[in-house]
Amino acid sequence: MLKEIISQFPDVDGIGFSIAAGYDQQMQKAVSISRSVPDLGEIDFNALGNGFEVAVENDVNSFALAELYAGNAKGLSNVAVVVIGTSIGGGVIINGQLFSGKKGNAGEFGATLLQDYEVSPFVGAEAGCRGLLTKANRISGDRYSLIEEFYNLDDPEIQAVIRKNNRQISAMIGNIIAVLGPERVLIGGPITKEVGYLEEQIENLNQIEPEYLEFCDIMRCKHTDKGALIGVASKLTRDEFLHRDKV
Secondary structure, eight states: OHHHHHHTOTTOOEEEEEESEEEETTTTEEEEEOTTSGGGGGOOHHHHTTTSEEEEEEHHHHHHHHHHHHSTTTTOSOEEEEEESSSEEEEEEETTEEEOTTTTOOOOGGGSBOSSOSSOSBHHHHHSHHHHHHHHHHTTTSOOSSGGGTTTOOOHHHHHHHHHHHHHHHHHHHHHHHHHOOSEEEEESGGGGSTTHHHHHHHHHHHHOGGGGTSOEEEEOSOTTTHHHHHHHHHHHHTTSOSSSOO
16 A cells, blocks of 8 residues: 555655654664554564655654644754643653654653543543543533533533643643753644633643743644644654655
8 A cells, every 4th residue: 555655656755654652763663552553563664665765753753843843843942742632642852852762752741640530540541532531421421422522512510521631731731841841832632722722721830830831831733733744754854864855
């Protein structure tokens, strides 16, 4: 299938893979693999490239690269990127460079722990979209299949669930600021597009500790929808693989 796709674009010089796993750049192998895609560790991505230059990166680290090179982290040195999807992922920029860590997936903020939880002790499973949906359905008789079906409902019980969920994410962001000291935290993912979401996170942080935002601001990602694609393409063109724009 990949060969068929490439054949439609004769000017392609490189291929990028943004994957739901860490990627050990020295071993050239996927590690710390999501349970939903257990076979990633068996894939030889360089062989899939069929002679083209290949870049492989963790999916949320790809988002961070997109923001660093062509988004709302451009020109900054120290940034944390938080992507709220089914779970919660992240990427860390330190001194203008992506910090990947030993397993190639540093910034897994959703893997941090909670003491007070309903669904999971992990922030991502508890407060990501799947966790929020689970909690909303527990009080509504499994009525919903999408966040947007209930996020703005005038229902006090549902809104109480959402407010608590958002405070859990705010606390996670506060911890990120305290530990990493970034100039900016960028948040992305479909739920962050909801009216008032960003403002609520900022207000929550101000209530927890105003000093968090004294030297750090909170913004939305510029490239929420195609961030992974833009990021891994940036890796191809900037990591001395290619020096042109045909990726």
